[in-house]
Amino acid sequence: MKSFKFLRILSVMLISALWLPSMAFAGEQTDTKNTLVAKGMPVYNPPVKDAEILRREGGIAESGAGSISRGVNRGVNRGVNRGVNRGVNRGVNRGVNRGVNRGVNRGVNRGVNRGVNRSLTRSLTRGEEIPDQEILSAPSRMVPLVSEHVGLTTYSRPSLLFYISDPWPGNIEFALNEPYAKEPVAETYIKGPFRKGVYHINLADYNITLKPGIAYEWLIAIVLDPDERSADFIASATIRYAAPPENLLQKLGSASKNRLQFIYAENGYWYDAIENLSQQIDADPDNDMLRYQRIALLGQVNLPMAAAYDTGMLSSNRN
Numbered sequence: 001m002k003s004f005k006f007l008r009i010l011s012v013m014l015i016s017a018l019w020l021p022s023m024a025f026a027g028e029q030t031d032t033k034n035t036l037v038a039k040g041m042p043v044y045n046p047p048v049k050d051a052e053i054l055r056r057e058g059g060i061a062e063s064g065a066g067s068i069s070r071g072v073n074r075g076v077n078r079g080v081n082r083g084v085n086r087g088v089n090r091g092v093n094r095g096v097n098r099g100v101n102r103g104v105n106r107g108v109n110r111g112v113n114r115g116v117n118r119s120l121t122r123s124l125t126r127g128e129e130i131p132d133q134e135i136l137s138a139p140s141r142m143v144p145l146v147s148e149h150v151g152l153t154t155y156s157r158p159s160l161l162f163y164i165s166d167p168w169p170g171n172i173e174f175a176l177n178e179p180y181a182k183e184p185v186a187e188t189y190i191k192g193p194f195r196k197g198v199y200h201i202n203l204a205d206y207n208i209t210l211k212p213g214i215a216y217e218w219l220i221a222i223v224l225d226p227d228e229r230s231a232d233f234i235a236s237a238t239i240r241y242a243a244p245p246e247n248l249l250q251k252l253g254s255a256s257k258n259r260l261q262f263i264y265a266e267n268g269y270w271y272d273a274i275e276n277l278s279q280q281i282d283a284d285p286d287n288d289m290l291r292y293q294r295i296a297l298l299g300q301v302n303l304p305m306a307a308a309y310d311t312g313m314l315s316s317n318r319n
Contacts, residue, residue, distance in 0.1 A: 036300075041297075042265040042266070042293055042296065044147065044266075044268075044300045044301065045267070046268060047150075047152055047268035048150070053149065054148070054217075054236075055144060055146055055147070055148045055237045056219075056234065056235055057141065057143040057144075058141065058143065058221075059140065138166075138168070138222060138224060139168055139196075139222070141163070142163070142222070142233065142235045143305065144236065144237035145161035145162055145163055146271070146274075148301055148302060149238075150238045151237065151238065151240070151270040152240055152241075152242045152271065152272075153240070153241055153242070153270075153271035153272055154241075154252075154264075154269055154272055155241065155271075156209045156211075157202075157210070158203060158210070158241075158271050158275065160203070160218055161200055162198070162201070162220055163197070163198050163199075163303070163305070163306040164193055165196050165309075166196050167192070167194050167196065168193060168222060170223075171189040172192050173187075173220065173221040173223060173232075174201060174218070175188075176208060176217070178211075178214060178216055179214065179216075186206055197309065198278060198309070201220075210240075213240065213241070215238050215240045218236065218237060219234055219235065219237075221233060239271060242269075244269070248267055260273075261274075261277040261280075265297065273297065285313070286315055288314050288315055291310045291314055292314075295307045295311060298310070
């Protein structure tokens with residue numbers, strides 16, 4: 001009987017240990033949401049909870065010994081992933097066997113051999129021979145201002161936003177990919193910015209129209225070495241055009257412009273929330289309340305560096 005009683009006590013303790021933290025986490029999330037609402041901040045409700053993370057952020061490793069291993073890993077991963085993905089995706093349209101074989105063979109061989117050699121060489125060189133100003137010529141961070149998962153938009157020709165931490169004097173490659181398509185929907189270049197900040201890519205400027213219900217991948221890339229694309233500095237995200245329901249259209253139609261970001265975010269339309277808010281910031285850059293709202297949204301999707309940029313742009317921090 002004693003042993004049975006002990007087991008009952010132990011089972012209760014185990015259940016409590018598992019249940020109480022989850023309840024605390026749920027309460028913490030609720031408190032965070034309530035706090036944001038109380039402070040007059042927009043709250044983003046993801047359309048799908050715990051979905052696959054698809055956002056990819058571009059970043060360069062710091063100089064020194066640590067950059068060698070990170071450079072090798074980055075070169076191998078990018079070379080293998082891009083080689084295999086491009087070979088397989090493009091090859092499927094030309095023949096499954098040919099695509100898989102060429103994709104795997106060329107992707108692995110080029111990715112591993114060139115990725116390891118070039119990344120190792122660059123890391124060693126940057127750590128020992130190249131002046132600091134050349135090491136810092138590429139941005140330290142480039143990220144799409146999107147949620148981590150598939151983001152929604154109510155527009156067939158939306159704007160895409162990204163944050164870049166440093167100036168880039170050259171071009172930035174932009175591409176939009178549709179699943180299973182033989183070629184990119186769009187592939188072009190945009191001018192690199194002269195200063196760090198948040199920038200827009202308006203699909204209407206390139207005569208691009210999204211089809212409803214399709215999850216497109218868009219990416220931006222800084223080409224560090226045209227002869228070795230596995231070293232590209234890449235950031236990417238996913239977007240899906242979903243026509244809004246009638247009740248949402250009515251809410252949007254009756255709302256003032258400075259309330260649109262709240263409605264879009266509440267209904268899971270990330271792209272429209274961040275774009276509407278960013279347009280207001282561009283028109284009134286000294287409006288700290290607008291920047292606080294963007295800081296709040298960026299914090300909800302784990303973009304601390306972009307949020308830190310807005311924090312630094314607050315009028316109280318610029319004086």
